[in-house]
Amino acid sequence: MKKIILIAKKEFLDMFRDKRTLMRMIMIPLLVFPLIIYLITTVQESQSEKEALKELTIGYYLNGQSSDMIDRMDTAAPFNFLAYEDTAAITADIKAQNINLGIWFGQDFDQKYSAGEQATCGIFYRAANSEEYERFDNLIDLQKEYLVQERLALNELPADYVQPVSFIMNDKSTVEEVIGKYAGGILPYIFMAFCFMGCMLPAIDLFAGEKERGTIETLLVTPVNRVHVLVGKMIVVTSFGLLSATIALVGLVGSLYLMGDGGALTDAIAKIVTPQLVITLYLLLIPVAIFFAGIMIPVSVYARSFKEAQSILTPLNIAVIVPATLGFLPGLELTYTTAWIPIVNVVMATKAIIAGNAEMGPMIITFVSLLVLSALAVFVSFKQFGKESNVLR
């Protein structure tokens, strides 16, 4: 045990002194989410502000009808209405992007409206500029409402005549259930993606790197059992995976917390990220991290160089990311079947824990299958590390 600790201590020191390690396993996971969230919110806010202030030019063709509706809409500040003599000219100008949108009236619009029938009005828009259409649509909605109310008043009918029933909606699901269903997969997904990345660099450096630097022979000549060497190094690989994932989660939760600024989002986070969830998450993810280390170490032991190991391991990332994304699919839940699928079961189990509907049976299967898998990965690593053709390749 002493030798395992000695090897692990040395490897920790070695790794912590590597600038690449600090950058990729601590700085990036810590800053990636605060930066992404900051950038998204800042860009989104400034874009929305810009869009709201941008004047939209709407071409209109009255087609011999009254201009009442246009006059009412023209009072809205960032809209500029421009009269046209026909729809062809409006279409041409929209295509040329000289104006933003267009509206035309049917030739019997006034007559039909006055007669209590359905009048026709057409709109020209570009789907590629959906935000422009949405702004104009809001304006149109106000007009629709105005026309309905005007017609009801003319016919001396009450304002809610066209809404015979008022449905009172009452959501009985908890915040945890909603988040568990729609966003619960994000936590384990992020954890696993960063855990994988966190394991990768030390796994390569401590095995393929040691071979490349020519230090492996001197280590193997010391009176330390090879299993102890492997376990000492594996502890470091696993720990860096967990460390990297933990830092990423702290970064994510911290930035969401700050963004929430004491509001509903902050309350929701506090409700979800409970000590129970954290403990269960780690109980599931420690075997996953060991499993990751266990699949990376044999590759790294086999590879001749750092570069070779990296080129084999990087595509493996997809094998982790793709099953983890299944967690986002609605309807897929932790069952006696999905509990056997590695990676997927962790995502499903975490979702179930957050939603508060985790069943004991599938949870036990998940945990036990992960333990078996990690033990298998350790065994494969040991076999590969013991092969002299690999170690001295």
Next chain:
Amino acid sequence: MIIVDNLYKSFKLSKKQRKEFNTADSEAVPVDKISFKCEPGRIFSLLGPNGAGKTTTLRMISTIITPTSGKIEVAGYDVATQPNEVRKSIGFLTGSTGLYERLTADEVLKYYADLNYVPKAEFETRKKHYYDLLDMHDFAGKRIGQLSTGMKQKVSITRTMIHHPDVVVFDEPTSGLDVITAENIIKLIRDCKIEGKTVIFSSHIMSEVDLLCDDLAIIDKGKILYNDTMANFRANMKADSLTREFIRIVNENKKVNA
């Protein structure tokens, strides 16, 4: 003392390796039933061209790889059954030995001392001895990555000797080093002899062998072609120089096998 008896090592060749080595054989035999003995207080040299089987032999002696058959005894311990005892008795240095670039010289030495069960007080005494001897005090706290090749070699020497091994294995220890840096290694090998240690070193440079060794074995294609004292080698030479004699023996063996 090192006793090598009928040592044999074979590797299975993969399809890719067979293509790489341009052979139809399913097995490679880098060491083919060799026997020799290295005495304490004497320097034994394993001389041979590249690919002769020197490194494989030394790796088997050092327990890094296991023999297919045959027996090796190091300092009275059997390599196959008592590998940890053998490792405790061995110092191992190669020309391509690397050091942990991100650790300081002090940290590297402490790590290897701890791995070799060296008590703290003993470690400090030995460390001071080598630091004084090799003038290492100035860079003891510097990271290996910042050191020159000569400084790194001094750290490697101290690393090899920190646990006071009875047997020292040098695999082409001066390969790639300049004359000044190589001189430190030559001195170390001589000091080991004076201290009564068993020394085995491999080389393909005859002048280096001539300078140092007491006993010599010439190896090629896994087989021992010559094994005697250096004095007898010099006395029975048929060529006009040591290097030519070495080449003559190797070529003669090729003719026999052709």
